[in-house]
Amino acid sequence: MIQLQNVTKIYANDVRALSDVTLRIRKGEFVFLVGPSGAGKSTLTKLLYREELPSRGHIIFNGKSIVRMRPREVPYLRRKIGMIFQDFRLLPQKTVFENVAFALEVVGASNREIRKAVPAVLGMVGLTEKSSVFPDHLSGGEQQRVSVARAIVNNPLLIIADEPTGNLDPETAWELMKLLLDINRRGTTIIMASHAWDIVDAMKRRVVELSGGKVVRDEEEGSYRYEA
Amino acid sequence: MRLKTITYYLREAVQSIIRNSWLSVTSVGVVAVSLLILGCSLLLVLNANNIAANLESSVEISAFLNEGASVNDVNNLKLKLESLSEVAEVKYVPKEQALEEMKDNFGDKKDILAGLEEKNPLPDTFRIRTYNVEQVASLAQHLETYSLVEQVRYGQGVVEKLLTLSRWVRTAGLLTMILLGIAAVFLIATTIRLSVFSRRKEIGIMKFLGATNWFVRLPFLLEGMVLGFSGSALAVLVVYFGYLSLIGNIQISLPFMQLVTDRKLIIPLMEGILALGLAIGAAGSMISMRRFLKV
Secondary structure (H helix, E strand, O other): OEEEEEEEEEOOOOOEEEEEEEEEEOOOOEEEEEOOOOOOHHHHHHHHOOOOOOOEEEEEEOOEEOOOOOHHHHHHHHOOEEEEEOOOOOOOOOOHHHHHHHHHHHOOOOHHHHHHHHHHHHHHOOOHHHOOOOHHHOOHHHHHHHHHHHHHOOOOOEEEEEOOOOOOOHHHHHHHHHHHHHHHHOOOEEEEEOOOHHHHHHHOOEEEEEEOOEEEEEEOOOOOOOOO | OOHHHHHHHHHHHHHHHHHOHHHHHHHHHHHHHHHHHHHHHHHHHHHHHHHHHHHHHOOOEEEEEOOOOOHHHHHHHHHHHHHOOOEEEEEEEOHHHHHHHHHHHHHHHHHHHOOOOOOOOOOOEEEEEEOOOOHHHHHHHHHOOOOOEEEEEEOHHHHHHHHHHHHHHHHHHHHHHHHHHHHHHHHHHHHHHHHHHHOHHHHHHHHHOOOOHHHHHHHHHHHHHHHHHHHHHHHHHHHHHHHHHHHHHHHHHOOOOOOOOOHHHHHHHHHHHHHHHHHHHHHHHHHHHHHHOOO
16 A cells, blocks of 8 residues: 655755665554654655655655655545644643544534544544543543544544654553554554654554665564564 | 635634734734725825816806906907907806805805905906917917906816826825835735744644645635735725715815716726735735745
């Protein structure tokens, strides 16, 4: 489903974030991106939802070139990708329901669709009771579940999670992982950048390690650190 | 577009205007002032042209006669004038009739002229029309050579002066309006820039959720247009009602002034000003979005 072919990204200030990355991710995979800060994990995710364009190389998503895509096609690409961030990125002046509904409003869904889809995903992430609460009154774990609900409400093909457990305590982090696994089992591809070695080790999923902008390891059922 | 989306955009725009209330008020004010100046100068031009046109169509020469001219002399002169080839019509207006006409012009205020009957200061007059306007100046000169004629007057100079004035008002008004209009556009651009800045987080979220460029932009465009429209509505209200009360007052105190009161002329003028306000607002938003809203 996703193919990166010799992708190099050099930022305007001559920083080489990725060099010659070739990677292939199949539909339904759960892939961890690991590696030290500045290894290029964030850049890789930004390239996937076309926040950034590669300096060289090709990226194919769902059979289409992201690089050659016209600017006005970009929103439609992003509607197929759900984003989850470390800092949740919820709108504080909107309730839980409105935050999730926003993802549908933005794509022009009707009121009826919104009234149907939002309670369904809120039920899935276990926040039905918190529907009319504002994000500031929620715990970190609950806020992150809202952002998961927002990411899946459009039925995306791919979920990109950038350090989603970074701001959560271990217990809530595990709850979130169960939720993501659940979503993955229903067929959604998930790419998760993470520093949480315990989670990565326990999940036994594909691990792609980046270092200095290069893929240095790519193992099925891998662990956080390379085991000799 | 569906109603829900429209209400979403409008709500966003109004919230943003409230958030940046001071700058919003300033932008609206500058739009209002610039369009107020435009409106006033347009009305002035409209009226000056109207008066000039009225005068031009009624250019006649008034030849004021010496006091105490005998009936005989007057009749002789009349015959002589009528024999001139360029003269179309000669009308003798004795001073009593001239006073009556003046009273009519003053309408309710004719009391001002009370008591003038005893010692009428107005001269007996010949009103002469020519076959065509170009002949007026030379005929007027010729009339001055008659000993019976004390003074000759005609409207030509006034018409020219009025048209010059109208041109001046138009140029000056347009220039001021353009300068202020540019200032208004940039003030609105600044307001929108602040508004974009204060909502950059939301914009970022919209973008990764897959909002189209226009979905992100439209609230800001609308905000600029609401600002521009508010300013122009203010200007139109002031100009329109100001002008109506001016007409009311002038028709009472200076009834001989012929102002344009035709709503068919004034209403399109006001509509034009409103449209211009919208355009100023839209231009301001576009400038700001081009520079600060990378989508």
